[in-house]
Amino acid sequence: MIQAFIKNNYEIVDFNEKADIYIINTCTVTNMSDRKSRQILRQAKKTNKNSIVVAVGCYVQVAKEEVEKIPEIDLILGTNEKIDIVKHVQDFINEKKNIKIDNVMDNKTYGDFGSVTYTEKTRAVIKVQDGCDRFCTYCVIPYARGRVRSRKPENIIEEIKTISKNGIKEVVITGIHVASYGKDFSFKYELIDLLEEINKIDGIKRIRLGSLEPLLITNEFVSRLVKLEKICHHFHLSLQSGCTSTLKRMNRRYTIEQFESIVNILRQSYEDVILTTDIIVGFPDETDEEFDLTYNFLKKIKFYKMHIFKYSPRKGTVAANMKNQISGNVKEERSKKLLELSDINENEFLDNYIGKDVEVLFEEKDGDYYKGHTQNYIMVKVKYDDNLENQIRNVKVIGKENLSLIAEISNHNN
Ligand code: SF4
Structure with a gap:
């Protein structure tokens, strides 16, 4: 959805910043997710009382009556509507058209956003x-x-x-x-x-x-x-x-x-x-x-x-x-x-990994360390001066700290 808005020349800002439109992609997998979805919807309106707050996604889909009672929400959209999110928001701005929740069971094809991973x-x-x-x-x-x-x-x-x-x-x-x-x-x-x-x-x-x-x-x-x-x-x-x-x-x-x-x-x-x-x-x-x-x-x-x-x-x-x-x-x-x-x-x-050589794809700097994962998904941290981001390197594991492996770059890296 972020990419769909970018394509339509909207500017994306951090959720905590003042925005004109807030899109809340709600979750309903647990009771806690429902509660968090409601909290965030309310919080958005508090940040900017003149904003348009849009509730979309799973919680909305299964709990329409509950969602309708939240006064902070301007536009309510079900799971099927994500694919046309920009159009729905624009329609709302132009014509104040609200609430669209189709029966998700009727949906027979994958709603493909295209190349917006x-x-x-x-x-x-x-x-x-x-x-x-x-x-x-x-x-x-x-x-x-x-x-x-x-x-x-x-x-x-x-x-x-x-x-x-x-x-x-x-x-x-x-x-x-x-x-x-x-x-x-x-x-x-x-x-x-x-x-x-x-x-x-x-x-x-x-x-x-x-x-x-x-x-x-x-x-x-x-x-x-x-x-x-x-x-x-x-x-x-x-x-x-x-x-x-x-x-x-x-x-x-x-x-x-x-x-x-x-x-x-x-x-x-x-x-x-x-x-x-x-x-x-x-x-x-x-x-x-x-x-x-x-x-x-x-x-x-x-x-x-x-x-x-x-x-x-x-x-x-x-x-x-x-x-x-x-x-x-x-x-x-x-x-x-x-x-x-x-x-x-x-x-x-x-x-069991201490003393072993492993291959790590480094992701980002975290304090003094560069951190990344082995292919079998163990977090590894290395202290290194040069930039390691997005590089695959062989490292030797020398210890562990807070459930991550600590390693140093092996000499045989090319
Ligand atoms: S119903 Fe489907 S999504 Fe839910 S737990 Fe079972 S397999 Fe996973």
């Missing part, structure tokens, strides 16, 4: 699909984003070619349910076909995959994936629970045994693979025994990092109406236990 200095986030058909019982996303719609491969490839010419070395492939990429095409073309094409693009050195549905990882998929030398050996597999009956209530479609064999496929295929995950604690009816099963499974699998979410009921989802909702204290306790486990694993993992 968000880029950091070294890395570009490439969204390849929108929507999800899985309907996990806790998740509001399908109601906010609609059905699976995939972006045309030729548009994705063209965009990556353009950004690689601008010096970007790493792309992150994301979407709402990336594993479903291509499912809606009338021809057979899947995520792995797309990755094979991206791997051929000159200038791109690393392809990172965003959060993945575990069931995507099969022997067949990985046998093609390992041939792609640019794929980063970091996989974020959203497990959500380490107890099969909890998974069933969540409508996740795998058992913990299946998940374990998926992990084994990756560990056998990539020696230096790093696995991270998301876990929900306190899902309705999660007993102490079920939580213990999760804890023990996580201890066994040993993820490098775990993102722990305390379950929060989302209106309109199946789980919000389930009996035996878990109390806040119990969720807190379970979350604390898993965060402790995550820290232990992360420290152990990093200790």
